[in-house]
Structures are given as C-alpha cells and as structure tokens.
Amino acid sequence: MDEARTSRRGLSPRLWLAGGWLILALAAATFAPLIAPQDPLAQDLMLERLPPFWLDGAESGYWLGTDSLGRDLLSRLIFGGRIAFIVAFAAATSACLIGSALGLIAGYFGGWADRFISRIVDIWMAFPPVLFAILLVAVLGTGLSSVIIAIAVIDWTRFCRVIRAEAMSQARMDYVESARIAGYGRIGIMLREVLPNVLPSVVALLSLEMGIAVIVEAILSFVNLSISTDDPTWGSIIAEGRLSIHQAWWVLVFPLITLILTVLSFSQFGEGLKARFDPVLR
Amino acid sequence: MAEPLFSVRGLKVALPDMTRKPLIGRAPLAEILKGLDFDLPKGSVTGIVGESGSGKSTLGRALVRLIEPSAGSIRVEGRDISHLSEAELRPLRRDLQMIFQDPMSSLNPRHTIFNIIAAPLRQNGFGDRLKERVAEALQRVGLPRNFASRYRHELSGGQRQRVGIARALALSPKFVLADEIVSGLDVSTQAQILTLLEKLAAEMGLTIAFISHDLSVIRRLCRQVIVMREGRIVEASATDALFDNPKEAYTRDLLAAIPLPEIDADWLRLPAKAPA
Amino acid sequence: MSACLEIRSLSALLPNGQRVLRSVSLAVQPGEVRALVGESGAGKTMIGKALLGVLPKSVRIIEGEMLIEGEELSRLDAKARRTLIGARTALIPQDPLTALNRSRRIGPQMTDRLVRILGWSGERADKRIRQLLDEVQFRDPQRVLKCYPHELSGGMRQRVLIAAAFAAEPRLIVADEPTTALDVTVQKQILRLIAELQRDHGTAILFVTHDLGVVAKISQKVSVLYAGKVVEEADTAALFAAPQHPYTRALIAATPRYTDPYASLKPVDETVLAGLTAEIAAADKAWRPAHG
Numbered sequence: 001m002d003e004a005r006t007s008r009r010g011l012s013p014r015l016w017l018a019g020g021w022l023i024l025a026l027a028a029a030t031f032a033p034l035i036a037p038q039d040p041l042a043q044d045l046m047l048e049r050l051p052p053f054w055l056d057g058a059e060s061g062y063w064l065g066t067d068s069l070g071r072d073l074l075s076r077l078i079f080g081g082r083i084a085f086i087v088a089f090a091a092a093t094s095a096c097l098i099g100s101a102l103g104l105i106a107g108y109f110g111g112w113a114d115r116f117i118s119r120i121v122d123i124w125m126a127f128p129p130v131l132f133a134i135l136l137v138a139v140l141g142t143g144l145s146s147v148i149i150a151i152a153v154i155d156w157t158r159f160c161r162v163i164r165a166e167a168m169s170q171a172r173m174d175y176v177e178s179a180r181i182a183g184y185g186r187i188g189i190m191l192r193e194v195l196p197n198v199l200p201s202v203v204a205l206l207s208l209e210m211g212i213a214v215i216v217e218a219i220l221s222f223v224n225l226s227i228s229t230d231d232p233t234w235g236s237i238i239a240e241g242r243l244s245i246h247q248a249w250w251v252l253v254f255p256l257i258t259l260i261l262t263v264l265s266f267s268q269f270g271e272g273l274k275a276r277f278d279p280v281l282r
Numbered sequence: 283m284a285e286p287l288f289s290v291r292g293l294k295v296a297l298p299d300m301t302r303k304p305l306i307g308r309a310p311l312a313e314i315l316k317g318l319d320f321d322l323p324k325g326s327v328t329g330i331v332g333e334s335g336s337g338k339s340t341l342g343r344a345l346v347r348l349i350e351p352s353a354g355s356i357r358v359e360g361r362d363i364s365h366l367s368e369a370e371l372r373p374l375r376r377d378l379q380m381i382f383q384d385p386m387s388s389l390n391p392r393h394t395i396f397n398i399i400a401a402p403l404r405q406n407g408f409g410d411r412l413k414e415r416v417a418e419a420l421q422r423v424g425l426p427r428n429f430a431s432r433y434r435h436e437l438s439g440g441q442r443q444r445v446g447i448a449r450a451l452a453l454s455p456k457f458v459l460a461d462e463i464v465s466g467l468d469v470s471t472q473a474q475i476l477t478l479l480e481k482l483a484a485e486m487g488l489t490i491a492f493i494s495h496d497l498s499v500i501r502r503l504c505r506q507v508i509v510m511r512e513g514r515i516v517e518a519s520a521t522d523a524l525f526d527n528p529k530e531a532y533t534r535d536l537l538a539a540i541p542l543p544e545i546d547a548d549w550l551r552l553p554a555k556a557p558a
Numbered sequence: 559m560s561a562c563l564e565i566r567s568l569s570a571l572l573p574n575g576q577r578v579l580r581s582v583s584l585a586v587q588p589g590e591v592r593a594l595v596g597e598s599g600a601g602k603t604m605i606g607k608a609l610l611g612v613l614p615k616s617v618r619i620i621e622g623e624m625l626i627e628g629e630e631l632s633r634l635d636a637k638a639r640r641t642l643i644g645a646r647t648a649l650i651p652q653d654p655l656t657a658l659n660r661s662r663r664i665g666p667q668m669t670d671r672l673v674r675i676l677g678w679s680g681e682r683a684d685k686r687i688r689q690l691l692d693e694v695q696f697r698d699p700q701r702v703l704k705c706y707p708h709e710l711s712g713g714m715r716q717r718v719l720i721a722a723a724f725a726a727e728p729r730l731i732v733a734d735e736p737t738t739a740l741d742v743t744v745q746k747q748i749l750r751l752i753a754e755l756q757r758d759h760g761t762a763i764l765f766v767t768h769d770l771g772v773v774a775k776i777s778q779k780v781s782v783l784y785a786g787k788v789v790e791e792a793d794t795a796a797l798f799a800a801p802q803h804p805y806t807r808a809l810i811a812a813t814p815r816y817t818d819p820y821a822s823l824k825p826v827d828e829t830v831l832a833g834l835t836a837e838i839a840a841a842d843k844a845w846r847p848a849h850g
Contacts, residue, residue: 173388174383174384174387174388175387175388175390177348177382177388178380178449180368181346181375181378181379181380181450182401182402183372183376183402183405183406185368185369185372186368188405192401196390196392196393197391197392333741333744334741439598468598468768469597469768469769469770469809469813470808470809470812470826472812473812473814473823473825474826496742497816498814498819498822499814500816502814502820502822502823535743536742536743537816538746539742539743540742540816541745541746541771541772541774541775542771542816542817543770543773543798543810543813543815544774544798545774545794545795545798546774550746550749550753550775550776
C-alpha cells in the first residue's frame with residue numbers, strides 16, 4: 001500500500017507539450033497588443049507578400065511574412081488567437097454545463113427523465129452540425145456572441161451522451177446504495193457520489209470541446225459568418241490565404257499549423273488531465 | 283420470548299427480468315422471493331445461506347429496504363417498513379446498516395476514508411466532533427486513525443472491508459446486514475474479518491443477518507441459519523441442530539459439497555447429483 | 559521418464575525491480591495432479607501464464623527454465639514453442655464466460671482448436687468433441703454444440719471447457735482456479751469430473767487454487783506459494799497430516815471447517831507473517847549478489 005501511496009504519477013510528456021503550447025498561445029493572445037510586432041490591421045502595399053524570415057527578401061520585424069495587403073501575418077495570428085480563445089472558453093464551458101447537467105440527470109435518475117433527455121439528444125444529433133451552426137448564425141446574425149451560442153447549442157449533446165453513460169454505470173456501484181443506507185437523498189447522492197466520479201471525463205471533454213470550438217469558429221470565419229471581417233480570426237486568415245496560395249503559401253500554412261497545434265493540444269491536454277487525475281487505476 | 287427485531291411474513295419480491303426484456307416496452311417481472319416467513323431475534327446473528335439464484339441477496343436488500351417488497355410485511359420492532367417511502371425510511375436508516383460484499387465497489391474512490399465513514403454520521407445528526415467519531419470508528423475495527431486521510435486504492439482488501447464495517451457501525455445501529463462480506467477475501471484475511479465481526483457483534487449487541495454461500499463460515503458466527511433455494515426457505519433452525527442433524531436433503535447436499543481441508547479419499551467418489 | 563512439466567528456479571521481475579517469482583521450482587510428473595496453492599498476490603497465476611507465454615509485458619523473466627516433457631521452452635523459437643504448447647498442454651480457465659466467444663456457437667469453438675492447431679479433419683474433431691461432451695455427462699451433446707455460451711449455466715460452461723481441454727489428449731492441463739466462480743454443489747460435480755477424466759486419460763494437471771479444501775480433495779502433490787516463493791512442497795496427504803512450514807500450518811488453521819468451527823478460522827499469527835517477511839528478505843538478499 002505504501003507503494004500505491006508514493007506512486008503518484010508525474011506530469012506526462014504529452015501534458016507538458018500540449019499544456020506548454022496552450023499557455024504560450026493563450027499568453028500571446030492575452031497580451032497581444034504588447035507582443036504583436038505590428039498592427040494587425042495596418043496595410044502597406046509596399047510590403048505585400050513578404051516571405052517568412054528565413055527566405056530571401058524577408059524583412060525584419062515581419063517574422064512570418066505578410067499577406068497580399070502587406071499585413072503582418074504573425075501579428076494577425078496573435079490577435080486572431082484572442083477570438084479563438086474567447087470562443088473556445090465561452091462556448092465549450094456553456095456546452096459543458098448544459099450537457100453535463102442533463103447527462104448526469106438522465107444517467108443517474110433514469111426513467112422518464114432519461115427517456116425525455118435522450119430523445120432530445122437523438123433529435124439534435126440528426127442535424128449535420130456545421131450546417132446547423134451556419135443556420136443558427138444566419139438566424140442570430142453574425143458576431144462573437146452568436147458564434148458562441150451556436151456552438152453551445154449544438155455541442156451540448158456531446159457532453160450529455162458521454163456523461164449519461166458514465167453516470168449510468170456509476171449509479172450501479174455499491175457506494176450509491178451505501179449512500180442511501182447512510183441516509184442521503186437522490187440529489188445528494190448524485191452530487192456527492194456520482195458527480196466526482198464523472199468529473200475527469202467532463203474535464204477531458206471540456207478540453208476537447210475547446211479544440212472543436214476553435215475549429216467551428218474557424219469554419220464560420222472561413223465562410224464569412226463569424227465576426228466582422230476587419231478583426232483577424234484564424235478562419236478568415238485561412239480563407240484569405242487560400243486565395244494567394246500560389247504566390248504566398250505561408251499565409252495559408254502558418255494559420256493552419258497554428259490551428260492544428262491548438263486543437264491537438266486541447267484534446268491531448270484533456271486526455272492527459274483525465275489520466276493524471278484518475279486515482280482509480282485498479 | 284422477547285419481541286424480535288425483524289418479523290417477516292409472506293415476503294415476496296418481484297424484480298424486472300432484464301433477460302426477458304422485449305425490444306420495446308418494460309421487462310416482465312420475475313418473482314425472486316416467493317413468500318418467506320421468519321424472525322430475527324434481537325441481538326442474534328442469523329446466517330442466510332444459499333447458492334446463486336437462491337434470492338439471499340435480494341432478501342438482504344429487502345430487509346434494509348433498498349428494494350420494495352411486492353407482497354407481505356417486514357416489521358422492525360413492530361413497525362411495518364415494507365412500503366415506506368424513501369423519505370419515511372430516512373430516520374430509520376440509522377438503525378438499519380449494511381456491509382457490502384465488494385469493498386472495492388462500495389467505497390467511493392473519490393472520497394477519503396474520513397469522508398466515507400463520516401457520511402452516515404453527518405446525515406443522521408452527528409455532524410459534531412466528526413474527527414473524534416471517525417477516529418473511534420476506525421479504532422473499533424483495528425485501523426490506525428491516520429487511515430482517515432487515505433483513499434480506497436491505498437488500502438489492502440482486508441483493510442477496505444474493515445472500513446466498510448467501520449462505516450456500518452459508526453451510527454451504532456441495531457441491525458447490520460452483512461452481504462457475503464468475506465467471499466472476496468483470502469482465507470487469512472477472512473478469518474481476521476470474521477473474528478472482528480464476531481467480537482463487535484457481541485460487544486455492541488448487534489442483530490446481524492449474515493448472508494453467505496459458505497456454510498463453514500456460518501457455523502462459527504451464527505446462532506441460527508436460514509437455508510434458501512430458488513426464492514424459498516428450505517430449512518431454518520438453530521445452527522447446531524442444522525449442522526448436526528440437517529432435516530432436508532438439500533441442506534445435506536450443501537454440507538456434503540463443502541471440501542474440507544482434510545484428506546478424504548471417498549469425497550470425490552460419493553455419487554454427486556447427476557448434472558442436468 | 560522425464561517430468562510432464564518441470565520448472566527450474568524461475569524468477570520474474572516487475573519494472574520496479576521487485577521480484578514477483580522467487581526462484582520457483584516445481585515438477586508435475588505424468589498422470590499426477592499437483593496443486594499450486596497460495597493467496598492473492600502469491601504469483602500462482604503468474605506461473606501458469608509464464609508457462610503458456612502470456613505474461614503481461616511489464617513482467618520480465620530473468621532466470622530459470624521451463625521444460626515440457628524434457629524440452630526446454632526457451633530454446634525453441636516462438637512458432638515451435640506455440641506448437642509444442644498447443645499440442646501437449648491445455649488450459650481450464652477460471653471464468654468460463656470470458657473464455658468463450660459469446661457470439662459463436664459452442665461446437666465450432668471447440669473443434670476449431672483441434673482443426674487449426676493439431677491439423678485434425680473436421681469430422682474427426684467433431685466426433686472427438688461429441689465423445690468428450692458425453693464424458694463430461696451432457697445428456698445431449700448434439701444440442702450443446704448448437705448452443706451459444708449464454709444459453710448454458712456456469713457449471714455447464716465449465717464442463718464444456720473441461721471437455722475442450724481434454725479433447726486434444728494433452729499431456730498436461732493447467733487448471734487456473736476452475737471452480738472458484740461456481741456454487742459448492744456444482745464445484746463438487748466439476749471436481750469429480752476433472753478427477754475422473756484425469757484418471758481415465760492419464761493427464762497430468764497443475765491445479766492452481768486458493769482453497770486448501772479443494773487441494774485436499776483433488777491433488778496428490780502440493781506446492782504452497784507465498785509472495786512468489788515456494789515455501790513448502792509435499793505429498794498432499796503428508797501436508798495435511800504434518801504441515802512443516804508455519805505458513806502452511808497457519809493457512810490450514812485459517813480455512814473454515816464447519817465440523818470444527820472453533821479450531822478453524824484462526825487469523826494468521828503476526829509472528830508467522832513476520833517470519834515469512836524475514837524469510838523472503840533473506841532469500842532476496844542471498845539471490846541479489848548473484849544476479850546484480
């Protein structure tokens with residue numbers, strides 16, 4: 001037993017790598033005005049399509065080059081990160097709260113509550129998510145809050161399904177009966193016995209969902225349905241980069257890499273956290 | 283004779299049979315207990331023995347009203363608890379506690395041992411002096427008080443079951459249901475846990491229903507035995523009478539099937555019952 | 559004649575350097591049943607797994623030899639080893655439900671092994687299986703062959719697996735707690751079947767169990783295992799008549815006996831456990847210098 005006590009696992013490499021990237025990106029986004037080398041909106045046709053720093057013709061101060069309007073790509077990515085992170089946190093948290101609460105209720109209480117919630121989830125899942133999002137934003141009007149609402153409204157089912165299944169298996173554990181014997185009511189048991197055991201999954205899903213929210217926001221920007229086109233977002237940068245792929249590949253490639261790294265980091269970070277905070281190995 | 287703690291009459295329990303559940307709609311009910319009558323005298327340890335499918339665990343769960351009987355009555359000190367609601371049961375729970383078979387599943391991995399043992403105390407109006415009370419409960423089952431800060435996975439099987447006992451006894455209940463509490467343990471640990479329970483039962487004057495598939499264990503611990511098979515009582519009598527002079531063929535079969543740790547060349551040669 | 563199974567000084571390590579098997583030696587002679595008894599964590603299942611080559615990746619065998627009828631397993635390449643093990647040994651597992659594929663009928667599952675590993679014709683395998691099902695006292699083998707595992711009771715499933723184990727006429731069967739999950743009355747039938755088939759076919763059995771009661775009834779020889787070390791080895795009759803090691807004595811005294819409730823169920827004495835710990839430590843100390 002003393003072995004088990006001391007064998008607290010340290011942070012895994014993937015947690016380090018994913019967490020490191022996220023912290024770096026988040027810090028850059030938060031302090032964007034201080035960090036960004038240029039004004040992300042400043043156009044200068046004299047500087048159009050400058051290549052990244054290691055290629056001939058690069059200009060110092062424009063590390064990742066410029067786009068076809070001469071705007072600094074690195075600065076635009078950093079400022080784009082602000083929107084990506086705001087959407088990621090707000091949308092994922094809302095989806096998480098709605099979905100987890102409903103999933104917990106459906107899974108633990110079962111019966112008609114489960115049938116009702118599960119039916120809604122089934123219906124919800126029948127809509128193609130991206131089309132659903134485009135439709136919602138079209139109805140709500142473009143803008144940051146619409147994007148957040150759209151993602152939350154669509155993606156709560158993800159949480160609901162997983163948490164429902166976990167809560168169901170938790171509800172069969174003896175410690176649930178033991179809590180009844182101890183005199184706890186149904187809601188007390190749900191919060192005290194079931195919730196702590198589904199939390200690791202909630203956290204993992206939340207992190208994964210943040211990555212998904214970043215993608216959805218990028219997709220919406222890409223089809224010009226996110227926020228005003230003046231503010232740089234990763235999606236809008238990618239959309240513009242696509243147009244000049246043959247003249248300036250970097251305008252497409254760097255935002256794509258940023259996007260992929262961020263989304264991957266969110267999912268790996270979540271998985272890593274789940275493994276880290278699961279005390280129950282056996 | 284004094285009034286028994288439990289008085290059970292005509293007890294029937296029917297549960298949904300999931301193996302026969304149709305694709306759509308509810309599972310049909312299967313009668314697990316088919317009319318049981320017995321008493322549990324105050325301060326006695328009663329063994330309930332049977333093979334799988336005998337309904338012994340269902341009976342236990344009905345006694346502590348984790349499930350509701352479909353017919354018959356369960357009286358505790360004269361009061362019929364068979365159809366009380368969860369809210370009406372709550373004040374009675376204090377006196378009707380349970381030790382589970384699998385301490386792995388009955389101890390929440392996310393709670394410290396302190397929180398696990400404190401749960402029934404908090405919930406039943408003993409929220410003051412929790413630290414002392416938990417330490418007492420641990421001491422009672424022979425665990426050091428610093429175990430309070432540990433988690434389930436930091437304990438051995440025997441220690442986990444001690445925690446299960448500590449939790450059940452924290453409220454000094456009148457009745458404890460012990461459901462196969464040693465079947466998952468090694469023999470050496472099993473002996474420790476049984477000796478502990480034996481001692482505590484005597485000290486605290488507990489009434490215990492001791493469910494087990496193992497008659498050997500029951501003989502040591504119990505004053506009376508109920509032998510169950512397929513939802514009915516086959517034989518119920520005082521322990522010594524049952525072991526020395528079993529009346530029913532099924533009880534004799536059960537006894538004969540126990541492999542005792544001694545050489546007996548004839549044991550395997552005796553005609554066992556022809557399999558189906 | 560060489561032993562059916564011989565294990566010589568087998569040691570295995572966990573990644574943290576802890577020894578889980580401590581120079582285990584044991585032999586099973588042709589036609590005998592040797593019980594391997596120990597409590598959880600004693601390493602009794604590990605020995606069977608080492609033999610069949612299915613140890614978890616984290617466990618590393620660092621010394622010792624395993625011989626099946628005189629053939630040293632580590633000298634064979636993986637394929638030859640599988641063939642040898644497949645042809646001469648069989649396993650009766652603890653949990654008959656997980657050992658059977660729930661989505662296939664019993665019949666093809668049983669004949670598969672005979673056809674694939676031993677190269678029998680389908681007809682021959684079929685006939686053999688029906689004969690064995692008859693030997694394990696199924697009244698209607700034909701019907702059993704058409705069943706899915708969940709349509710049989712626990713005892714019936716275990717009988718099916720016993721029939722499957724004996725079908726290929728192995729020289730050695732490893733029985734890993736084959737009756738632990740069963741009710742006592744069913745356990746008795748199963749033990750009786752194993753004993754009968756063992757006698758009729760002359761198969762040697764390594765019978766892994768935690769239950770000294772079962773040991774007393776089924777085996778002729780016994781090895782008592784504690785913390786991966788064989789602490790006592792004896793004829794079963796001798797072991798129960800005069801157990802030599804304090805741990806064996808304690809284990810026998812702890813096993814419940816309804817015939818003698820107060821002489822049994824004795825908790826294992828602290829001094830016995832302390833003695834065991836010291837014995838294990840001494841063995842490790844003597845072993846380390848030779849093995850770095």
